[in-house]
Amino acid sequence: MSEYISALMTCLEPINLLLIVAMVSLGIVFGAIPGLSATLGIALLLPVTFGLSTExxxxxxxxxxxxxxxxxxxxxxxxxxxxxxxxxxxxxxxxPMTQKGQAGKALGIGMTASFIGTVGSVILATLLSPVIAEFALHLGPWEYFSLCFCAITLVASLSKGNIFKGVMAAGIGLLMGCIGMDPINGATRFTFGNVYLTAGISTVAQMLGMFAMCQIIRDSAKGEAKMPDVDTVTNKGLGIGFKDIIENIKTIVFAFASGLWIGFLPGMGSGISNMVAYGYAKSINKDPESFGKGNPAGVWASETANNASLGGALIPMMALGIPGDGITAMLIAGLTIHGLQAGPLFMTEQPDLAMLIFACVLVAAIVTYIIQIATKRWFPYILKVPYHYLYTVILVICYIGGYGISNTMFNIYVMLALCLLAIFMSIAGLPTSPLVLAFILSSKLERYFRQGISYAHGSYKEFFTRPLSAALLAIAVFCVVWPLFSEHMKKKKAAAAVSVNQDVNDD
Structure with missing residues (x-):
């Protein structure tokens, strides 16, 4: 508890509080403008952190x-x-609420639901992460390998479209992670005599190339660099009262629980949790037909769930060193930049920094809510920022960040190459999430696998005879097999239905 109080005091220091206010404001702008995102903001900030303290x-x-x-x-x-x-x-x-003249109420619900989801989930993450980390200290390399393998297969299986594309993307990520020095004996692999590749591919260069630059090029190519006109009507006050929260408390509670759980599962995150919570809110509502036409419960469910996923994703990141989503993968990269390793030992060896992360999320959530209330009337103007100004600045930051990684042009070339790879993957329908997660976990996956074999004197059976390891591997296999089986059953049912219809027509 003393570490957490100390972390809160650190966050409330004038310089840190000023930084939180500035970055929260910038984050709101990035989140509000379609095409930009928090992921892009973190990717751009990673190079900046080289010269700063860890805190x-x-x-x-x-x-x-x-x-x-x-x-x-x-x-x-x-x-x-x-x-x-x-x-x-x-x-x-x-x-639809905005079209009915209820923009102020819809914005108020969004702000409040986001605040409830973030604050509630980070408090639970603060309480649960040390417990999970303590349990994880008793696990061996067999369980850690199976956990990493399960995380990668889960993300691949949840990829949109063909599961084989998700597995292929994960394979590319694992191959990229093999470049550089062997984590066990130090031998160089896939460097082709290039000294710059000895340390492997830079995570920062990967993030800048595959997220920032690729996003800009794709939006420009699709002609999505122009925003539609926005009604800049002044919105005063919060727009909702305590009564609105009470009326939707059942929806809020379930959305929070589902968002927290889905955020905890590697690779799922807020993109899935908001849809799940919305579907539930519609199923329990007395007037489900009003959904899609401006029902406030739909906004409560979506925004509570997607922000509750933040705290859920922090738990595996802090306690196990497994990123819960793409953004926490970048945060793990930030720890790596400063010579730290996320996981159970991080919670015990660096408790001050671990508590600082939880405290900072809490303070940032409170600051975000205050800023949103104070600037609500100016929200429409955020969406009028010209894209050509934003994209120019972002590209310049990308090049500066790429060069600043090692003060050489090599990482800029890597960044451009990975940007082209991401564009090709987008055209081919290959998801980037499995690639990023597999790349981040590749070194751990290999190290734990080889340690497990070494400890067992060359035997593989420990991976299958230890209960938790076997269970995780079974889940991994299920994640890969079930989508294939499900697709086969759907085709079989569709064929049977067609056959029945033909028989009826013949009669």
Whole structure:
């Protein structure tokens, strides 16, 4: 408890509080403008953290994360375009409320639901992470290998479209993670005599190339660099009262629980939780037909769930060193930059920094809510920022960040190459999430696998005879097999239905 109080005091120091306010404000802008996101904001900030202390670095990264995720509902409500996938369900009822003249109420619900989801989930993450980390200290390399393998297969199986594309993307990520020095004996692999590849591919270069630059090029190519007109009507006050919360308390509680759980599962995150919570809210509502036409419960469910996923994703990141989503993968990269390793030992060896991360998320959530209330009337103007100004600045930051990694042009070339890879993957329909997660976990996956074999004197059976390891491997196999089996059964039922119809027509 003393570490947490100390962390809170650190966050409330004038310079850190000022940084939180600035980064939260920037994050809200990034989240509100479709095409930009908190992921992009963190990718751009990673190179900046090289010259900063570990504490200041995470104040910056966490603040822009919280502001960015919370700000996604703004464009969803005002123009019907989600700032990111986490606010897709918010569009369904948020924008119809705006069309009916209830924009102020919809924005007030979005702000309050985001605040409830973030604060509640980070408090639970603060309480649960040390317990999970203590349990994880008793696990061996067999369980850790199976956990990493399960995380990768889960993300691959949840990829949109063909599961083989998800597995292929994960394979590319694992192959990229093999470049550099062997983690066990130090031998170089896939460097082709290039000394710059000895340390492997830079995570920062990967994030800048595959997220920032690729996003800009794709939006420009699709002609999505122009925003529609926005009604800049002044919105005064919060727009809702305590009565609105009480009326929707059942929806809020379930949305919070589902968001927290889905955020905990690697690779799922807020993009899925907001849709699940929305579907439940519609199923329990007395007037389900009003959903999609401006029912406030739809906004409550979506925004509570997608922000509750933040705390859920923090738990595996802090306690196990497993990223819960793409953004926490970047936060793990931020720890790596400063010579730290997320996981059970991090919670015990660096308790001050671990508590600082939780405290910073809490403070950032409170600051975000205050800023949103104070600037609510100016939200429509955020969406009028010209894209050509934003994209120019972002590209310059990308090049500066790429060069600053090692003060050489090599990482800029890597960044451009990975940008081209991401564009090719987008054209081919390959998801990037499995690649990023597999790349982040590749070194751990290999190290734990080889340690497990070494400890067992060359035997593989420990991976299957230890209960938890066997259970995780079974889940991994199920994640891969079930989508294939499910697709086969759907085709079989469809064929049977066609056959029945033909028989009826013949009769």
């Amino acid at each position: 200041t670095s995470f104040v910056l990264l966490l603040a822009i994360w919280i502001g960015g995720v919370s700000g996604t509902f703004i464009s969803a409500v005002l123009i019907g375009i989600p700032g990111s996938s986490s606010a897709i369900a918010t569009c369904f009822d948020g924008f």
